[in-house]
Amino acid sequence: APAVRFENVHFAYEAERPILHGISLEIPAGKTVAVVGPSGAGKSTLSRLLYRFYDIQQGRITIAGQDIRAVTQQSLRRAIGIVPQDTVLFNDSIAFNIAYGKPNASQEDIEAAARAARIHDFIAAQPKGYATTVGERGLKLSGGEKQRVAIARTLLKNPPILIFDEATSALDSANERAIQAELHQAAAGKTTLVIAHRLSTVVDAHEIIVLDGGRIVERGSHAQLLAQG
Ligand code: ADP
Ligand code: ADP
Numbered sequence: 001a002p003a004v005r006f007e008n009v010h011f012a013y014e015a016e017r018p019i020l021h022g023i024s025l026e027i028p029a030g031k032t033v034a035v036v037g038p039s040g041a042g043k044s045t046l047s048r049l050l051y052r053f054y055d056i057q058q059g060r061i062t063i064a065g066q067d068i069r070a071v072t073q074q075s076l077r078r079a080i081g082i083v084p085q086d087t088v089l090f091n092d093s094i095a096f097n098i099a100y101g102k103p104n105a106s107q108e109d110i111e112a113a114a115r116a117a118r119i120h121d122f123i124a125a126q127p128k129g130y131a132t133t134v135g136e137r138g139l140k141l142s143g144g145e146k147q148r149v150a151i152a153r154t155l156l157k158n159p160p161i162l163i164f165d166e167a168t169s170a171l172d173s174a175n176e177r178a179i180q181a182e183l184h185q186a187a188a189g190k191t192t193l194v195i196a197h198r199l200s201t202v203v204d205a206h207e208i209i210v211l212d213g214g215r216i217v218e219r220g221s222h223a224q225l226l227a228q229g
Contacts, residue, residue: 002064144175
């Protein structure tokens with residue numbers, strides 16, 4: 001699994017209004033780096049730059065040593081899986097939504113991804129009239145259920161790099177704990193960037209970066225950050 005590096009990255013959506021001011025960070029292969037900080041700090045912007053939704057104005061972003069500007073959009077999207085805060089699903093079957101991004105997937109693989117993300121558990125728990133199989137249409141899923149579909153999609157795609165962009169921040173605390181466990185499992189062995197809204201959800205990250213006003217104001221392990229108060 002490749003390492004991700006940001007080297008002195010500067011970015012502005014609009015000229016005259018810089019959002020990120022010289023960000024440098026590295027995610028070693030197979031490790032998780034978490035980014036925390038107040039709303040508006042630039043956390044989501046960081047994750048969008050890695051996926052190349054936008055191009056940076058200064059600095060460099062590399063994956064396994066290769067500048068992402070030299071990688072085709074298609075291979076970049078194959079290399080990176082995103083679980084966003086609010087997953088928007090197609091009004092189609094759960095299987096269709098899981099296979100989105102990997103249209104040639106076999107039914108067996110889709111079912112396996114659904115089981116691994118524990119989608120079968122919520123389907124089994126629904127009353128009749130609701131979607132009762134992975135193949136059924138008419139999605140009416142809760143926030144936690146949607147996030148399980150997003151996780152299953154990522155497991156099926158099996159990219160070496162993962163981005164969790166506040167993937168549990170829209171959930172209630174019971175759902176949050178359950179989905180955190182699924183995300184943790186999905187991240188095993190992957191190079192992972194986690195945008196988190198609470199330090200307690202990223203205790204075992206290789207490094208935690210505190211972003212404020214587009215600058216890194218603190219960095220270290222969970223224990224180090226707690227010791228610094
Ligand atoms: P965070 O994820 O830390 O809450 P964001 O990265 O979403 O922060 O936003 C950082 C700053 O960039 C905010 O001031 C926000 O208003 C601005 N911003 C975000 N997206 C856009 C956009 N598409 N166009 C212009 N400004 C944006
Ligand atoms: P794929 O990896 O299959 O090409 P997309 O590129 O359409 O998928 O989107 C990947 C994920 O990123 C989706 O969950 C989508 O909601 C989210 N996303 C798409 N466009 C943006 C954007 N401009 N900013 C932030 N997130 C986005």
